[in-house]
Amino acid sequence: MTLAPILPRRAAHTANPDLLPxxxxxxxxxxxxxxxxxxxxxxxxxxxxxAGGMKARAAVSMLTGARDRGELLPGAPVVESTSGTLGVGLAFAGQALGHPVVLIGDTELEPSMRQLLRTYGARLELVDRPAAEGGWQAARIARLREVLRRTPGAYWPDQYNNPxxxxxxxxxxxxxxxxxxxxxxxxxxxxxxxxxxxxxxxxxxxxxxxxxxxxxxxxxxxxxxxxxxxxxxxxxxxxxxxxxxxxxxxxxxxxxxxxxxxxxxxxxxxxxxxxxxxxxxxxxxxxxxxxxxxxxxxxxxxxxxxxxxxxxxxxxxxxxxxxxxxxxxxxxxxxxxxxxxxxxxxxxxxxxxxxxxxxxxx
The missing domain is CATH 3.40.50.1100 (Rossmann fold)
Structure with a gap:
């Protein structure tokens, strides 16, 4: 099966800077x-x-830094792996700065958190088994790389290694x-x-x-x-x-x-x-x-x-x-x-x- 590219809806491009305060x-x-x-x-x-919990601070900082360096273009999708909390922060940052958000989770993610992330407008993809080495995180990162390949212009904040x-x-x-x-x-x-x-x-x-x-x-x-x-x-x-x-x-x-x-x-x-x-x-x-x-x-x-x-x-x-x-x-x-x-x-x-x-x- 060929997976279609993830294309953001036009509404997702609209920034809401009133959220930032x-x-x-x-x-x-x-x-x-x-x-x-x-x-x-x-x-x-x-x-x-x-608003957005603790990791909204990191999410806004990562997206703002990438925009300032030209790594994240206006309205471009943001793709990241999450066990939940950063996903909420990225949903907040995406709305505030005008970027659609694609989150890679796993089937251990609570149903309530899945619903919350989708309610905030994020697209959620779930992996269904951990990797032999690196567990769920490695499995999510592998799926994330697949999503990046089929999503033109997408930006990966890489929360684990992003200063x-x-x-x-x-x-x-x-x-x-x-x-x-x-x-x-x-x-x-x-x-x-x-x-x-x-x-x-x-x-x-x-x-x-x-x-x-x-x-x-x-x-x-x-x-x-x-x-x-x-x-x-x-x-x-x-x-x-x-x-x-x-x-x-x-x-x-x-x-x-x-x-x-x-x-x-x-x-x-x-x-x-x-x-x-x-x-x-x-x-x-x-x-x-x-x-x-x-x-x-x-x-x-x-x-x-x-x-x-x-x-x-x-x-x-x-x-x-x-x-x-x-x-x-x-x-x-x-x-x-x-x-x-x-x-x-x-x-x-x-x-x-x-x-x-x-x-x-x-």
Missing amino acids: LLGGTPLARIRTDLPHRHPGFWAKLECLG DSAAGYLTLAAELTTQLDHLDVLVCSVGTGGHSAGLAGPLRRRWPRLKVIGVDSVGSAIFGQAARPRLMRGLGSSIHPANVAYEAFDEVHWVGPAEAVDACRRLARSAFVSGGWSTGAVALVAAWAARTQPGAVVATVFPDGPHRYLGTVYDDDFCHAHGLDTCALAVRPLQIPHPHAAEAAGWARCATVLAPTRGGAA
Whole structure:
């Protein structure tokens, strides 16, 4: 079967620049929920309350940078791989800047997210099986290259390796410097590496002694563990994104899905603000940092809200089917001396941060 080229509808060319002032400007919430123990509290930047979510910042930055360099022509299609969150951000950026958006997802993408992306005007293509090496991400990238070949003039932002992604979070860093008088510890989820890279530099210039903790998923290859199938989406990776600023991290934590679900549900019940896998994982680690470093000011970013995850994180049948309701939850991280010393099956931490693609300690 010959696949037809993807041609944008004429209406998709119309830019809506009035959307751009809606970007960012998100509030900070003080979180004191027991996670799972009491702690002094930490600050959470609520990116779920910004138009397009956290990754709209990166999406606008990547498309604007490409337009300025002449790589993205007016009205040209934008094609990208996504597990969901960046897709929403690109749908926002596409409408604001006047570009049709084609997203490559996979069949693990929640039905509600598929519907949302299509509702926002994006065209969605799904791959139905992971690649033997590189998992779903590699399979999506292979399909993406097929789509690029049959879509004249299309632009691929390549979120994993595009420095404009990190640059998009400079506004987030600037907001934090105005909202906080001081910051000792920053906790960042790590997937593509964009927001941690964009925050660490400017915040360390403001507070030179800032400690940065990366939060990864069990089964992720980013920080030197072996890649294996992951239930959690939105953080972790089967590949090594070039955007990850390994040298910025003082330590890394790997969090399992059961711990993330428990944290999300605790947040929803008592703090009202919650989210998905990334939110649960960073909340768990931020609470640990606040508890183990008395007097430290700790902050993190909640990338999105809970609505996408009503059929997973907040669904009892889903959690039961995946054994998340019977897991023995870790109440503190298992400390390992080196990323290769042990495979993290649940919450673990390591103060040796490696850059796998460069073969050494950062």
